[in-house]
Amino acid sequence: MTLTPEQQSEIDAQRASGTTTLRATAPGMEQHLYTAIPVLDHGFIRVIDYMGDDAAITQAARVSYGKGTKAVSNDEGLIRYLMRHWHSTPFEMCEIKLHVKLPVFVARQWIRHRTANVNEYSARYSILDREFYIPAPEHLAAQSVVNNQGRGEALSGEEADRVLRYLRDDAMRAYDHYEEMISDVGQQGLARELARMNLPANIYTQWYWKVDLHNLLHFLRLRADAHAQYEIRVYAEALCEVVRDWVPFAYKAFEDYRMGGATLSSGALECVRRMLKGEEVTQENSGMSKGEWREFMGVIEG
Structure with a gap:
C-alpha cells in the first residue's frame, strides 16, 4: 500500500493535533487513531473515531442490576459472563468509525453486514483512481471440488502467468476506456455515473x-x-488486532467463546453424553446426517 503525500500529510496532522477530553479513552486504540494499516496491495483500514472501552460495557450491564450492586463482579468476569450468555446490548455501547479502502468485490461482500452506517466514495461525482487489486501468485487458486464457495490448489506455471496477465491487462484496458469516455477534450464526454459501469470489480473504492x-x-x-x-x-x-487493543477483555472473551468455541445441537450434546458414558456412537446411530456428523467430529476431534 502506498499513501499519497496528501494522505500522509493529513494523517500526520491529525495525529499531531491532540485535544483534551473528559470522556473515557482506550490507550491501545489511541495508538491506532488515524494511522493507515495496510491491507492487500493498495488497501487499508484507518480508525477515525471510537466511543467506549471495556468499562463502558460493564457500566451498561450494571445499570440493570439496581442500586448498591456495582461490585457484583469484576469487569473481566462480567464481560466473560455477558459474552458466554449471548447478552448483546452492553456491547452495543461501544462504537468505532473506520475509513476503509478496499476492492469493489470485497465491498460487495462486506456490505451484506447491514447493521452499520456506511458512506461510500461516489463514482457519480468523482473519478476513481487507477488502482486495482491483483492477487499475489500464491493466492491464485483453482475452484474447490468440494466447496462451491471455496478455493482449491494454487495455480502454477503458464496458467498462473496467463491469469495474472489477463487480470492486469483487462483492468488497465477498462480504465483506459473509462478515461477516454469521460474526457471532454474534443467531445462532450460521457457522464461519470455511466462511464463507471465499465470498470472491473477489482478496482478500489473507499x-x-x-x-x-x-x-x-x-x-x-x-x-x-x-x-x-x-x-x-x-x-x-x-480489524481483530485493532479490537484487541481497544477492548482487551471483550476481545479475549470473544476469542474464547465465539472464535474458539463451538455451538452444539441438542442431538450433538446427547451424543457427547453417550460417549462420556462409554457408548460407541457412530454416524448411523447418532441421528445425524453425514454432513452434521462430519462437522460434529471436526469439533470433537479438533
Missing part, C-alpha cells in the same frame, strides 16, 4: 463504516474465519 462492537464482533466471527474468502479475511484479521 468508505466510512461506523458500527457498534456487538455487530463488529459478529462481522469478525464470520469474516476472520478460516473459511472466509482470503481478500475479506485479511481485512477482518487487521
Whole structure:
C-alpha cells in the first residue's frame, strides 16, 4: 500500500493535533487513531473515531442490576459472563468509525453486514483512481471440488502467468476506456455515473463504516474465519488486532467463546453424553446426517 503525500500529510496532522477530553479513552486504540494499516496491495483500514472501552460495557450491564450492586463482579468476569450468555446490548455501547479502502468485490461482500452506517466514495461525482487489486501468485487458486464457495490448489506455471496477465491487462484496458469516455477534450464526454459501469470489480473504492462492537464482533466471527474468502479475511484479521487493543477483555472473551468455541445441537450434546458414558456412537446411530456428523467430529476431534 502506498499513501499519497496528501494522505500522509493529513494523517500526520491529525495525529499531531491532540485535544483534551473528559470522556473515557482506550490507550491501545489511541495508538491506532488515524494511522493507515495496510491491507492487500493498495488497501487499508484507518480508525477515525471510537466511543467506549471495556468499562463502558460493564457500566451498561450494571445499570440493570439496581442500586448498591456495582461490585457484583469484576469487569473481566462480567464481560466473560455477558459474552458466554449471548447478552448483546452492553456491547452495543461501544462504537468505532473506520475509513476503509478496499476492492469493489470485497465491498460487495462486506456490505451484506447491514447493521452499520456506511458512506461510500461516489463514482457519480468523482473519478476513481487507477488502482486495482491483483492477487499475489500464491493466492491464485483453482475452484474447490468440494466447496462451491471455496478455493482449491494454487495455480502454477503458464496458467498462473496467463491469469495474472489477463487480470492486469483487462483492468488497465477498462480504465483506459473509462478515461477516454469521460474526457471532454474534443467531445462532450460521457457522464461519470455511466462511464463507471465499465470498470472491473477489482478496482478500489473507499468508505466510512461506523458500527457498534456487538455487530463488529459478529462481522469478525464470520469474516476472520478460516473459511472466509482470503481478500475479506485479511481485512477482518487487521480489524481483530485493532479490537484487541481497544477492548482487551471483550476481545479475549470473544476469542474464547465465539472464535474458539463451538455451538452444539441438542442431538450433538446427547451424543457427547453417550460417549462420556462409554457408548460407541457412530454416524448411523447418532441421528445425524453425514454432513452434521462430519462437522460434529471436526469439533470433537479438533
